[in-house]
Amino acid sequence: MALYPAAPSSSAMLAAARSSDEVLAFLGNRRSCPAPALHEPGPSKDELAELLRIAARIPDHRRLAPWRFVVFTGAARERAGQLFAKRHHELHSDASADNLARERRRFSCAPVIVAVISSPELAHKTPVWEQELSAGALCYNLLLAANAAGWAGNWLSGWMAFDERIAAGFGLDKDERVAGFVHLGTANELIKERPRPTVDHLISYWR
Numbered sequence: 001m002a003l004y005p006a007a008p009s010s011s012a013m014l015a016a017a018r019s020s021d022e023v024l025a026f027l028g029n030r031r032s033c034p035a036p037a038l039h040e041p042g043p044s045k046d047e048l049a050e051l052l053r054i055a056a057r058i059p060d061h062r063r064l065a066p067w068r069f070v071v072f073t074g075a076a077r078e079r080a081g082q083l084f085a086k087r088h089h090e091l092h093s094d095a096s097a098d099n100l101a102r103e104r105r106r107f108s109c110a111p112v113i114v115a116v117i118s119s120p121e122l123a124h125k126t127p128v129w130e131q132e133l134s135a136g137a138l139c140y141n142l143l144l145a146a147n148a149a150g151w152a153g154n155w156l157s158g159w160m161a162f163d164e165r166i167a168a169g170f171g172l173d174k175d176e177r178v179a180g181f182v183h184l185g186t187a188n189e190l191i192k193e194r195p196r197p198t199v200d201h202l203i204s205y206w207r
């Protein structure tokens with residue numbers, strides 16, 4: 001049984017628009033949660049599987065599904081932290097014990113961390129840029145779906161998202177990249193709004 005709204009059948013006729021003040025208010029007030037403020041509990045394995053199913057309903061040119069997920073929970077988060085500390089030490093031999101401890105703790109707050117992996121088909125006629133944009137859309141859709149299910153979250157990268165050794169350690173192929181680490185859990189406090197860009201000066205109408 002679906003924990004969250006079930007998937008429509010593949011032949012379902014779906015509304016292309018559905019007005020909802022609630023969704024507009026949700027989007028207009030959404031806020032990420034700083035990673036250190038994320039706590040247990042997080043989504044269960046079944047809940048996460050459904051969140052990922054919902055999150056993957058994103059635009060995807062030519063239906064390549066050019067992404068996949070690597071999930072970190074439980075002790076795997078500590079092992080990831082050990083990998084970060086080891087690599088950090090390789091890159092900075094003078095790293096302090098405090099720095100190494102900070103690297104070790106990177107995945108220790110949120111109970112669930114989803115690495116969204118951009119996994120493009122390089123030779124495909126759909127440009128890699130478009131495939132990567134789809135991975136970015138997936139990160140954000142996962143954050144929104146998780147928020148709507150009551151989980152707090154944050155889309156983060158950090159140096160480890162760009163390091164080849166870490167990528168290899170997480171099982172990425174050479175053409176794959178981390179689009180984001182989406183940290184999910186519970187927030188026990190309200191998060192202060194941050195300054196938002198005004199967009200009026202960013203809008204132009206081409207004539």
Ligand SMILES: Cc1cc2nc3c(=O)[nH]c(=O)nc-3n(C[C@H](O)[C@H](O)[C@H](O)COP(=O)(O)O)c2cc1C
Nearest residue numbers: 030031032033034154155156157158159179180194
């Ligand atoms: C691709 C990407 C990577 C990010 N990486 C980091 C990061 O490593 N550290 C960080 O503090 N914020 C990072 N952010 C910003 C946070 O996700 C978040 O947007 C920010 O805290 C603002 O919160 P908001 O979602 O409420 O606007 C990243 C955002 C994006 C889109």
